[in-house]
Amino acid sequence: MDQIQIFTDYLRQQGLKNTSQRMVILEVFLNSNLHYSTEELYLKLRKSHPRIGYATVHRTLKLLAECGLASELNFGDGQTRYEPCRGGQHHDHLVCTRCGKIIEFVEPRIEKLQEEVAERYGFKIMSHRHELYGLCSDCSVASES
Amino acid sequence: MDQIQIFTDYLRQQGLKNTSQRMVILEVFLNSNLHYSTEELYLKLRKSHPRIGYATVHRTLKLLAECGLASELNFGDGQTRYEPCRGGQHHDHLVCTRCGKIIEFVEPRIEKLQEEVAERYGFKIMSHRHELYGLCSDCSVASES
DNA sequence: CTCAATGCAAACTATTTGCATTCGA
DNA sequence: TCGAATGCAAATAGTTTGCATTGAG
Secondary structure, rough: HHHHHHHHHHHHHHHHOHHHHHHHHHHHOOOOOOOEEEEHHHHHHHOOOOOOOHHHHHHHHHHHHHHHOOOEOOOOOOOOOEEEOOOOEEEEEEEEEEOEEEEOOOOHHHHHHHHHHHHOOOEEEEEEEEEEEEEOOOHHOOOOO | OHHHHHHHHHHOOOOOOOOHHHHHHHHHHHHHOOOEEEOHHHHHHHHHOOOOHHHHHHHHHHHHHHHHOEEEEEEEOOOOOEEEEOOOOOOEEEEEEOOOOEEEEEEHHHHHHHHHHHHHHHHHHHEEEEEEEEHHHHHHHHHHO
């Protein structure tokens, strides 16, 4: 089942409506490997669909997060970002503090250790965030000068 | 060298001044195991020192973060929190999404794997955040009913 | 038709800043 | 004395909401 299907099913099930704005936003959001903030996605959408309002983008992103198609990210720059959840493997992020580049990584051994830690404290993990901040290869080369 | 010493040295070195407000804020901040937001610390301080303004608390916390005595935390509730850095071992956090309890944990094996991941991408880690969200032992018992 | 969704503007929250006054060195 | 710090109020930035109108079911 693809993501558009998941979304329309979720809308029907919640008694919500399948509007053209929602479909456009979902489509642009999915066809991107970026980590959009509400503002960025709004600006991008405005080029092709000038009538879509900021609030609609915001509310749709929230909706996508609710139904599990998007996850909210926060890299400490004061903006909430969203990325598509591709049902697949969970990943975390390397964030370059100089150029802003974001690299996704997967490390099952870390996931496993997390579970171990949680168990140690009787905790039941529902989600987690793990971000490594530093200089990407390009930026650390540049700063050696 | 204790933390008050570190702070006064830092101030002198930067040509900044050692004011009574800064000392009071530092003291209250250090003598706490909480993870204060600016607002919480301001409210707490106001009881004993009603003349200290919000902006001063805010600027002092920033200053403490700058000189390495505090680290900024963000658990996604829209408030930046600060915790004292005790020069010791780095730790991360378990956050109970029901009652708000925060538990600190240390897991050197995770730190090590992080380095490994960073190396894989030519990244030079400067800092990181790792938070596990879920239910603490009390809350997951309560929700079993 | 009906009620949810939209777009706009306004409200809100957390954070940051400008400025006259105070105060440490 | 002099410039940094303070406290207040106002500005900012990101997010959220109220409401009249539009539009899907």
